[in-house]
Amino acid sequence: MVYSEKVLDHFANPRNVGEIENADGIGEVGNSKCGDIMKMYIKVEDGTISDVKFKTFGCGAAIATSSMATELIKGKSVDEALQLTNKAVMEALDGLPPVKVHCSVLAEEAIKAAVSDYYEKQGIDPEILIEK
């Protein structure tokens, strides 16, 4: 199994690691039994994601996809963030080994969970916003 240069770069130098105090949305997905947990924090200003941070327990691909997913939504509108797909995360990383595709799915879910949490805090039902 070989990781792309980009995956290794995002693993070695992960962007946006950390937490946000008083975050507007927090999402956590995965479980320790499966070996991956991702926790994402977002700060929203005027409908735009002004800051995003993550903490991840997992393999190299889990950390790299978390890092890339946060980069892809930073500065975007909340609605745009909801459109983020695991495919976009994978493409931005120049691909993932087949056994690691689930990491990109988890990263997409973590972003969606954080945005859903933001909407719930705003009193909006996030279900209707998420395209299934």
Added chain:
Amino acid sequence: MREIYADNSATTKLSPAVLEKMLPYLTEVYGNPSSIYRVGGRAKEALEAARERIAKNLGAARPGEIYFTSGGSESDNWAIKGVARALKKKGKNHIITSKFEHHAVLHTCESLEKEGFEITYLDVYENGIVRPADVAAAIRDTTALVSVMYANNEIGTIQPIAEIGAVCRERGVFFHTDAVQAAGYVKIDVTAQNIDLLSMTAHKLHGPKGIGLLYVRRGVPIETLIHGGAQERGKRAGTENVAGVVGLDAALQIAVDGMEARNKKLAALRDRLIDSLLQIERSRINGDRVSRLPNNVNMCFEGIEGESLLLKLDFNGISASSGSACTSGSLDPSHVLLAIGLPHEIAHGSMRLSFSEETTEEDIDYIARVVPEVVTYLRNMSPLWEKIKKEEEL
């Protein structure tokens, strides 16, 4: 940057002395040992001289009990399928093995389940050691074979092979052991230890890849696995890998000759590293500390995942491995660590280091410095570690 190869249980570097012995058999003495002319005859002589020395080094009564194979996996497959199928005709349909065998044994047993065999998987307890009394209790009238590894490939625990051998001999059941990791580190004597079949490979002992052996005690019924020519007394077809056999013999001889001194040195390095790394909070050593290969360190660090640890170690010049199946394409953690009772979330954070004669004290000190740094770095970005710390505070 310092480069440390710490994955000698995966494979080893070919010893220059072994290579030197092999070279003539790749160049001048290229003949087929089965042929009539001199260049074939010389190859045959080398093959049989190696067989004789290897038999002595393993305590075999006769050189003819040594069969050369392509390596550990073939030997395990042949031993188990060969004996099981030979005895099925006599109404035997039961095999006893342990929960933490190498997949070459476990998957072979699973394949025999499809042929109607019943398999008993013995517990290995928290210390990673099979109990001979459990073997005795599991033996039935229909038991064809007991297969228990000599030393575990992940956690390095050495099994009570002589005791298990004695139980099997007393009950009239054949006993196979996978000694792939143990050979060269423990004193093997198949006769004294009542071993009926033993698998071994060269590349874990600074020998070449692609060559191994199966010891089969005379009189043990075994069906052929590789059909074809009459090589290996008609039991294992294929033109002999003469250079490989010469390399296997040379590697085993070097390993046996220097065993005591090397084991002493390696055990000291091992213990020094384990003691140092156990100072990391929420770390643990996997498997018995005493009945353990002198070159094996296997530890878990809570709150982090093994693959990211290994990648970080690689960035720091340390080649290590993990039992983590992340690397083998499954989401399940190591079956060995689960067998010794670790919960999934802890088993995910494992690291195996396996050393060789070339490992130095400076290497050990470097590893002892780097691992805690990497563990701290990964824990700082781990939401699982955050949870563990919060629960501690409560």
